[in-house]
Amino acid sequence: MTPTAGNTCDVIIIGGGAAGLMCALTAGRRGLRVRVVEHANRVGKKILMSGGGRCNFTNTGTSPANFLSANPHFCKSALARYTPWHFIDMVERHRIAYHEKELGQLFCDVSSKLIVKMLVDECTDADVHIETSCSIEQVHHDDDGSSHGNFRLKTTRGTLRAPKLVVASGGLSIPSMGATGFGYDLARRFGHDVLPTRAGLVPLTLSGKHQERMADLSGVSLPVTASCNGQSFSNAMLVTHRGISGPAILQISSYWQPGDDLRLDLLPGEDALEWLQHQQAERPAAELKTVLGEVLPKRFAQRLCEVWLPGNPAHRPMRQFNLPQLRELAQVIESWPLVASGTEGYRTAEVTLGGVDTNGLSSSTMESRHVPGLYFIGEVVDVTGWLGGYNFQWAWASGHAAGLAV
Numbered sequence: 001m002t003p004t005a006g007n008t009c010d011v012i013i014i015g016g017g018a019a020g021l022m023c024a025l026t027a028g029r030r031g032l033r034v035r036v037v038e039h040a041n042r043v044g045k046k047i048l049m050s051g052g053g054r055c056n057f058t059n060t061g062t063s064p065a066n067f068l069s070a071n072p073h074f075c076k077s078a079l080a081r082y083t084p085w086h087f088i089d090m091v092e093r094h095r096i097a098y099h100e101k102e103l104g105q106l107f108c109d110v111s112s113k114l115i116v117k118m119l120v121d122e123c124t125d126a127d128v129h130i131e132t133s134c135s136i137e138q139v140h141h142d143d144d145g146s147s148h149g150n151f152r153l154k155t156t157r158g159t160l161r162a163p164k165l166v167v168a169s170g171g172l173s174i175p176s177m178g179a180t181g182f183g184y185d186l187a188r189r190f191g192h193d194v195l196p197t198r199a200g201l202v203p204l205t206l207s208g209k210h211q212e213r214m215a216d217l218s219g220v221s222l223p224v225t226a227s228c229n230g231q232s233f234s235n236a237m238l239v240t241h242r243g244i245s246g247p248a249i250l251q252i253s254s255y256w257q258p259g260d261d262l263r264l265d266l267l268p269g270e271d272a273l274e275w276l277q278h279q280q281a282e283r284p285a286a287e288l289k290t291v292l293g294e295v296l297p298k299r300f301a302q303r304l305c306e307v308w309l310p311g312n313p314a315h316r317p318m319r320q321f322n323l324p325q326l327r328e329l330a331q332v333i334e335s336w337p338l339v340a341s342g343t344e345g346y347r348t349a350e351v352t353l354g355g356v357d358t359n360g361l362s363s364s365t366m367e368s369r370h371v372p373g374l375y376f377i378g379e380v381v382d383v384t385g386w387l388g389g390y391n392f393q394w395a396w397a398s399g400h401a402a403g404l405a406v
């Protein structure tokens with residue numbers, strides 16, 4: 001249905017992404033008249049591109065510890081009331097086949113399209129009206145003095161009115177997919193603080209000599225433990241043309257800011273000194289680069305010796321290292337300092353850190369403390385998950401909380 005002047009409903013939701021659709025179907029099931037206003041030509045574009053086209057739709061190990069926020073307690077209530085198992089129930093009801101990849105990450109067997117179809121079908125069943133290719137020109141709030149303010153949206157397809165307005169417009173990542181700062185601007189207009197935003201779950205870039213040393217290793221991948229600011233992630237690192245990526249690096253990127261000390265353990269799970277001593281005892285004649293090349297990609301091991309290990313010891317037999325020298329090698333191998341110059345930014349980031357300050361929102365309903373009837377959900381809020389299905393779980397949980405409250 002196309003909105004006409006003065007078209008009234010119970011709830012308007014700005015943004016037909018993960019959080020907006022979950023909120024819409026939850027409110028619609030309660031019998032409310034719900035409109036979703038989406039400026040792109042279709043809903044759920046980020047769901048479609050997620051998880052390499054197979055949507056990592058949740059993580060069975062989700063806990064508040066998997067999220068970054070200025071207030072780490074804020075996400076607890078919504079996550080406790082809508083768990084991964086609630087979403088899995090819906091996925092199973094729709095007979096969508098899925099599998100666990102690693103670390104509790106659930107992916108569709110076939111395609112992300114099935115998750116979008118499921119959400120749209122649920123919205124259709126709940127009589128939700130979704131307007132795509134519909135841009136918002138103005139948002140008015142007529143404060144009539146009652147506890148229920150009235151929202152009026154002037155859109156390219158007419159005017160909409162509702163006593164409740166839910167902002168689910170997402171973050172700034174992947175501008176080519178329709179990401180905008182709309183939600184942040186609206187929040188500020190209604191008196192909310194917006195915490196500084198930056199790209200998260202994003203490849204890191206190297207520059208100058210750091211990039212020169214690594215550029216020709218592009219494509220090399222190895223397991224590492226990446227550590228920064230008291231947080232560590234063990235997973236793969238991938239060398240790229242511009243810097244480094246891979247799950248361990250994407251994860252740590254959310255904790256890193258320019259100038260911060262970033263360390264990589266190149267022998268995760270091993271004590272590097274013990275390992276070197278063992279190699280020395282077992283194979284005294286073997287060259288260091290040969291020994292390292294058996295646990296690290298060969299080209300990487302060679303470069304490590306040439307550039308980062310003291311005295312370019314690539315061709316030295318293991319027996320020639322004394323204990324202090326082995327200690328020096330171990331120190332570099334298990335705490336390799338990598339100087340990143342920046343990130344690839346919103347163009348490739350999976351998420352936006354920061355956003356609408358949770359101090360201005362109710363953690364149980366997502367409603368604004370400043371403007372009754374106004375809600376913020378999903379990525380626009382200052383709650384950001386780790387890589388691995390946590391961001392969708394936050395979108396589902398916060399969307400569900402608001403959908404029950406509106």
Ligand SMILES: Cc1cc2nc3c(=O)[nH]c(=O)nc-3n(C[C@H](O)[C@H](O)[C@H](O)COP(=O)(O)OP(=O)(O)OC[C@H]3O[C@@H](n4cnc5c(N)ncnc54)[C@H](O)[C@@H]3O)c2cc1C
Pocket residue numbers: 014015016017018019020037038039040043044045046047049050051052055056057058134135136168169170171173174177178179180182183349350351377378379380388389390391392393395
């Ligand atoms: C490449 C990529 C892969 C990802 N893979 C995963 C994954 O596998 N698992 C996971 O958990 N997370 C993943 N994420 C993160 C996840 O997609 C987001 O955290 C999640 O989509 C946030 O949900 P949201 O509803 O808040 O925002 P979005 O899903 O971004 O939805 C916001 C919607 O609002 C619309 N909108 C914006 N401004 C306006 C406006 N002014 N008017 C109308 N509509 C507007 C947008 O077009 C969009 O449809 C991935 C992200 C990217 C970029």
